[in-house]
Amino acid sequence: MSEPGEGLTDEQIAAVCSRSRRTYIEAAPGSGKTTVAAMRFGLHRFTGTAEGAVVGLSFTRAATNELQQRIRLRWGAQALTWPHRVMTFDAFLERLLGHLLELGLVKWPGGLTAVTVNDTWKGRARQKWGTRCPTLVLKGRAIAVGTRPARQDSHVEYADFVARVNDGECTHDEVRAVLEAALDLEDVRGAIARLLIDSIGALIVDEIYDANRLDLRLVELACLQGLRVTIIGDPWQALYGFRGASPDLVPDLVAAQGFVRLPLTRSFRFSTDQARTLSERLRQGQAVTLPAKVLVRPDIVLAGTWKQLWECPPSVLPASFGTPETTNAAAILLLLDRLTTTTLGERAVFLPDALAGLDIGEEALNRLADPLSEILESMRGSSDIDAAYRALIRTVGEESTRLFKRKHPTSIRKLELIRTRLLADGPGFVPGLTVHQAKGREWNDVGVRLTEKESSLLSTGLRSGQESHRRLYVALTRARRATTPL
Numbered sequence: 001m002s003e004p005g006e007g008l009t010d011e012q013i014a015a016v017c018s019r020s021r022r023t024y025i026e027a028a029p030g031s032g033k034t035t036v037a038a039m040r041f042g043l044h045r046f047t048g049t050a051e052g053a054v055v056g057l058s059f060t061r062a063a064t065n066e067l068q069q070r071i072r073l074r075w076g077a078q079a080l081t082w083p084h085r086v087m088t089f090d091a092f093l094e095r096l097l098g099h100l101l102e103l104g105l106v107k108w109p110g111g112l113t114a115v116t117v118n119d120t121w122k123g124r125a126r127q128k129w130g131t132r133c134p135t136l137v138l139k140g141r142a143i144a145v146g147t148r149p150a151r152q153d154s155h156v157e158y159a160d161f162v163a164r165v166n167d168g169e170c171t172h173d174e175v176r177a178v179l180e181a182a183l184d185l186e187d188v189r190g191a192i193a194r195l196l197i198d199s200i201g202a203l204i205v206d207e208i209y210d211a212n213r214l215d216l217r218l219v220e221l222a223c224l225q226g227l228r229v230t231i232i233g234d235p236w237q238a239l240y241g242f243r244g245a246s247p248d249l250v251p252d253l254v255a256a257q258g259f260v261r262l263p264l265t266r267s268f269r270f271s272t273d274q275a276r277t278l279s280e281r282l283r284q285g286q287a288v289t290l291p292a293k294v295l296v297r298p299d300i301v302l303a304g305t306w307k308q309l310w311e312c313p314p315s316v317l318p319a320s321f322g323t324p325e326t327t328n329a330a331a332i333l334l335l336l337d338r339l340t341t342t343t344l345g346e347r348a349v350f351l352p353d354a355l356a357g358l359d360i361g362e363e364a365l366n367r368l369a370d371p372l373s374e375i376l377e378s379m380r381g382s383s384d385i386d387a388a389y390r391a392l393i394r395t396v397g398e399e400s401t402r403l404f405k406r407k408h409p410t411s412i413r414k415l416e417l418i419r420t421r422l423l424a425d426g427p428g429f430v431p432g433l434t435v436h437q438a439k440g441r442e443w444n445d446v447g448v449r450l451t452e453k454e455s456s457l458l459s460t461g462l463r464s465g466q467e468s469h470r471r472l473y474v475a476l477t478r479a480r481r482a483t484t485p486l
Helices: 010-016 031-045 061-075 087-102 158-166 172-182 188-198 215-223 245-258 273-283 304-311 329-343 351-358 362-381 385-397 411-422 453-459 467-475
Strands: 024-027 054-057 085-088 116-118 125-137 142-156 169-171 201-206 228-233 261-262 298-302 316-318 430-434 441-451 479-485
Touching: 010 228, 010 261, 024 031, 031 054, 031 061, 031 201, 031 228, 031 261, 054 061, 054 087, 054 228, 061 430, 085 087, 087 172, 087 188, 087 215, 125 172, 142 158, 158 169, 169 172, 172 215, 188 215, 188 316, 201 215, 215 228, 215 245, 228 245, 273 479, 298 304, 304 316, 304 430, 316 329, 329 351, 329 362, 329 385, 329 411, 362 385, 362 411, 453 467
Parallel strands: 024 228, 024 261, 054 085, 054 201, 116 169, 201 228, 298 430, 298 441, 316 430, 441 479
Antiparallel strands: 125 142
16 A cells, blocks of 8 residues: 555645644545545554544535545555445435434324435325425424425325325435434434434545535534534535525535635646636636637537426437426437447436336336337338337336327427437537536537637626526546547
């Protein structure tokens, strides 16, 4: 095993070796934050500074797996032997709810003390279109079913929700709703505080700017119990306000709990002066001008929305249409997945949602491979999109027991967009992703599809306090060599 500090910059060494009980590592794109997180995890683990278990938290399974791999690579498999672990924040919250149920501080319907937590209700419960959706509320100590306002969309049907909750089933959203309410109870806060003290010595939270109000309350509680707490993130890359993230509250936490700020400013991502200068000027809020002409074929095209990507030339193949909200949309996503898999070697984004919505698994998807390929081939040779749509619904319907809605113009339009790609000439497709899907990733050469408003923002300079500005910043800092508009 190499020496802990070998190959690290002075900034990284300072961040890894910080002796402060409250350390805030502000990491610019490509500055090695995951390396620093892994190093700091191992340092706590093997030097005894944690005075207990070392726990790493992140907000996605992909980020969690990446951090686990980095820790094993640097420190060996023994670094993650129990009780030391890396987990998603959702898994951490699930454990907290289970602890409260066992103690009887909150009571599940029917007195259950163990529940099954799913990622989504799609594929598990009936859906109903509307502007309200069921949720869990706390009435005294009792967990009960209530409703909350929601955007016009397909939501889990109320009666089915009640039945499944009574059977001990919920999703991570309901876990969060219960804990948010329960934390207002003094004895609940005390029980969670004792659990933190008894089970964690050092806490490392990656991507702190993705945290919502509940997550930040728990990080604050960990600080108040004297745990060693490290938070890592970049205010310029906070993108998940639409999911409830509260990046504006992070500075308050940092100030109130006396975190020591340690910046990571040197990026290892950029291999050209153009890429390096672009990143620096964007971060400084200065005006920038992108090259007017695409000099090389990009490795990826990024945009703020899937709609923007489908407006690109046919040589760009977007990896999704967005989250499929109907069985019809799910079937179309399966068809797109077949195209992305056979041409790009990549699965369609939101494929798991489509499978859940259709209530089918990987085996069924494998059986559908050849029939879906035949539909794609028929679309190359015929402009009869209605016939292709009927064949698709019939084919997927042989595997799924879900009901399909009547044909909608939106479905036909999506198939027409797929057909434009099937008829495209050229050496092959360039994949298209939204900025949200591209966060944390990098490519050699990146094309960006900008709106007029986004282009105008570049002429005046970006501000980290605006999410639309941050989304643009993330898009323009993914390239190692060059970023060009498309």
